[in-house]
Amino acid sequence: MFLNSAKFECKHILKVLTFFTFSSFNYAYADTFSSTIALPTIAGTGLNGSYYAFNTWPGSLANTQNLINAAGAPTATFTATSVCFPSCNTSIGDGSTLAQYLGANASNISLNNITNLSEHAVVLNGYIAITAPGSYQFSILSDDGSQLQIGGKTIFNADGDHGFSGGTATVQFSNSGLYKFDVLAFEDAGVTGLTVLENGNALTANQLFTSAVPEAEEWTMLMLGLCMMGWVTRSKQSVQSITVS
Incomplete structure (x- = not known):
């Protein structure tokens, strides 16, 4: 018990330190993206969501992926109608349920008995509709680590054990269409939250697709x-x- 308590206290000290050192920042992604998948004629419903409960701290994105691979199947699944958990730019204590963490931004939550959010990973995947070519800003903020990928390329990496923070990347799209969209996030202990914004606004279900439709x-x-x-x-x-x- 003493060891677990010490780990918990050390993590909170680390979070306080990284809250001031891991500051949000902006940068321009070098590559220009193009899509061969035309915009569908129907509205989207959201992204595929998977929740993995572990019995150890993930600690990093690389170790999180290893734990996910070892788990085989998620603890729970859902459809993310936005990426603002529990709401945009907020976090929630780990002594909460999965439903409380997802808030009003998810549907089709599978049956589960998740009542503590410590030591978990969230995986979101699908496609985002880009309706016109041009420059877009994507922001990701999280507690703890997270990563945003578009078109299979990492746009922003906020790895590590830290307080609610992240940054913004400017991305160029050469044409309209559907683009692969993936988010990976993990939590060790304490409080947790995840937000992804497009041009400063919350993503909506209409622009998110679980697959390239049709x-x-x-x-x-x-x-x-x-x-x-x-x-x-x-x-x-x-x-x-x-x-x-």
């Missing part, structure tokens, strides 16, 4: 199904038109 495979299966239905219908009509003299 996917090429789904279109192929749909067309094959329609062709098969047409062939069956024509075959039935041909049989019915035959008369016996």
Whole structure:
């Protein structure tokens, strides 16, 4: 018990120190992004969300990924309708439930008995709709560490054990379309929170997609199904038109 208490106190001291040393900052991402996935004609519903409960401190993004790989399956799943947990630019004590952590920014939360948020990871993945080419600012803030990737490339890395902080990256998009969008965050102990903003505003479910809609495979299966239905219908009509003299 003494060891766990000492670890908890050390973590809070570290968080206080990093709150002042890990300051938020801005930078311009060097690459320009382009997409081959056209904007869908329907609105999005959010990002795929997974929550992993561990029995040890993740401590870093690299170790978090190792723990996720070892876990195999998430402790709970949900749809993130925004990335403001529990709300934008706020945090919540670890003695809270998953539902309290997600707040009003998630739906389809799977059944779970999560009543403590210590030692966890959150994984969000899907696509974001960019409606016009140009320059966009994406901000990520978290307690503890987090990472934002767009198009498979790391846009901002706020790794480490720290208080609620992060930064902003300016990203150039050459065309409109759907872009891969991934967030990884972890918590050790104390308080936790996660916020991702676009141009200073909260993301909305309408601009977030769980998959590239529609996917090429789904279109192929749909067309094959329609062709098969047409062939069956024509075959039935041909049989019915035959008369016996």
